[in-house]
Amino acid sequence: MVYSTGDGGLQARTEGDADRLDAVFAALSHRSRRDLVVYLAARTDSPRMSQVAADRGVSPQLLNKHTAALEKAGLVRRVGDGRERRLVLDTVALIEAQQWIVRAREYWTARLDALDSYISTLEDDPDA
Amino acid sequence: MVYSTGDGGLQARTEGDADRLDAVFAALSHRSRRDLVVYLAARTDSPRMSQVAADRGVSPQLLNKHTAALEKAGLVRRVGDGRERRLVLDTVALIEAQQWIVRAREYWTARLDALDSYISTLEDDPDA
DNA sequence: CGTCGAGTAAACCATATGGTTTATTATTCG
DNA sequence: CGAATAATAAACCATATGGTTTACTCGACG
Numbered sequence: 001m002v003y004s005t006g007d008g009g010l011q012a013r014t015e016g017d018a019d020r021l022d023a024v025f026a027a028l029s030h031r032s033r034r035d036l037v038v039y040l041a042a043r044t045d046s047p048r049m050s051q052v053a054a055d056r057g058v059s060p061q062l063l064n065k066h067t068a069a070l071e072k073a074g075l076v077r078r079v080g081d082g083r084e085r086r087l088v089l090d091t092v093a094l095i096e097a098q099q100w101i102v103r104a105r106e107y108w109t110a111r112l113d114a115l116d117s118y119i120s121t122l123e124d125d126p127d128a
Numbered sequence: 129m130v131y132s133t134g135d136g137g138l139q140a141r142t143e144g145d146a147d148r149l150d151a152v153f154a155a156l157s158h159r160s161r162r163d164l165v166v167y168l169a170a171r172t173d174s175p176r177m178s179q180v181a182a183d184r185g186v187s188p189q190l191l192n193k194h195t196a197a198l199e200k201a202g203l204v205r206r207v208g209d210g211r212e213r214r215l216v217l218d219t220v221a222l223i224e225a226q227q228w229i230v231r232a233r234e235y236w237t238a239r240l241d242a243l244d245s246y247i248s249t250l251e252d253d254p255d256a
Numbered sequence: 257c258g259t260c261g262a263g264t265a266a267a268c269c270a271t272a273t274g275g276t277t278t279a280t281t282a283t284t285c286g
Numbered sequence: 287c288g289a290a291t292a293a294t295a296a297a298c299c300a301t302a303t304g305g306t307t308t309a310c311t312c313g314a315c316g
Contacts (some may be wrong), residue, residue, distance in 0.1 A: 018159045025157035030304085031146045034153075034228070041235035050262060062305065064264060069303090083262055083313045091236050094229055100162070101226045107169035108219050158274085178292060190275065192294060197273090211283040211292050 020074065024097045027073035032058070033066050037075060037089065046079065046086040148202065152225045155201035160186070161194050165203060165217065174207065174214040 027033055039056065040047075047055070053063045067087065070076040074093035078085045155161055167184065168175075175183070181191045195215065198204040202221035206213045 021162065022157055022159060025153045025162075026303095028228075029150055029153035029157055031150060034149065034232075038232050038235055041232050042238075048262085049264095059306080060263065061265090061307085065304075085263070089236060091233060094233060094236075098226060098229045098233070100156075101222055101229070104162075104166050104169050105219060105222060105226070107166055108217060108222075154273095176292080177294095187276080188293065189277085189295090193274075213293070 020093065021097065021100060023069075023073040024075065024093045027069045027075055028097070030066070030069075032056070033070055036066060036070065037094075040076065040087060040089040041091075046088045048084050048086050049078075050084075052087055148221065149225065149228060151197075151201040152203065152221045155197045155203055156225070158194070158197075160184070161198055164194060164198065165222075168204065168215060168217040169219075174216045176212045176214055177206075178212075180215055 028037070036052070036056065039052070049060065049063060049067070052058075053060045056063070058066075067076060067078065071078065074090060077088050077090050079088055080086050156165070164180070164184065167180070177188065177191060177195070180186075181188045184191070186194075195204060195206065199206065202218060205216050205218050207216055208214050
């Protein structure tokens with residue numbers, strides 16, 4: 001049997017949006033990257049890469065990889081052109097992810113509401 | 129050089145929570161699984177596996193795998209003991225994920241507020 | 257100029273993941 | 287019982303990912 005591999009078509013926005021969300025959720029699916037996000041969110045400055053690596057007890061190479069993942073997701077940016085570069089948070093993608101979740105929950109809430117009203121119907125008219 | 133592989137310790141709750149969040153975000157990092165979630169959220173009934181597979185144009189085997197991922201994340205449950213099983217949404221994990229994002233954004237907002245007050249300080253006292 | 261150090265790239269390995277094809281386990285129903 | 291069928295498991299392949307070790311680039315600075 002042959003199936004429509006991949007797509008499925010339902011609830012799609014644009015390809016780009018989907019890819020972006022893929023990247024955001026994938027980036028957040030790893031604990032040390034989540035920790036990195038809140039580490040950045042909690043500070044008032046933008047630390048240098050080596051600073052981050054030292055703070056988090058992670059090798060510069062690995063930090064570089066995780067940073068790349070977060071960058072791809074648009075959660076983080078590297079700034080600075082010199083020898084030293086700084087890591088800054090960019091929460092736009094985070095907001096997108098939250099909005100996706102909120103939308104999904106809204107559908108679900110609507111479903112619960114429908115159930116509620118159905119139950120009300122039953123209570124009003126037990127024969128229904 | 130030897131680095132403290134993995135942990136990092138920051139902002140950790142329990143191991144279980146972290147694993148759960150890993151699974152939730154990983155599950156949502158795939159578009160067809162996200163679509164599956166909203167597909168389920170949008171209906172008022174709990175469709176059978178074969179129904180879902182047909183609706184989404186996906187092989188039963190692949191649906192099974194995706195379902196396993198969502199199940200692992202606690203986003204979905206299979207109910208029914210007979211030959212036919214139904215898929216139901218379980219949004220508790222979704223709420224957890226949302227809460228993580230909200231918390232991260234709260235940190236970030238606090239940071240913006242700090243920046244604001246710093247700027248105010250500058251405006252009040254340009255020599256600061 | 258030389259070298260030191262921050263940051264990154266590359267090679268490489270082990271394991272995980274997405275997906276297909278093939279096979280197995282029930283459970284319903286003639 | 288026996289065939290059909292819903293659901294799942296298993297074997298397998300290609301590619302992606304996390305992580306380490308090694309090597310490169312490039313700006314600062316004596």
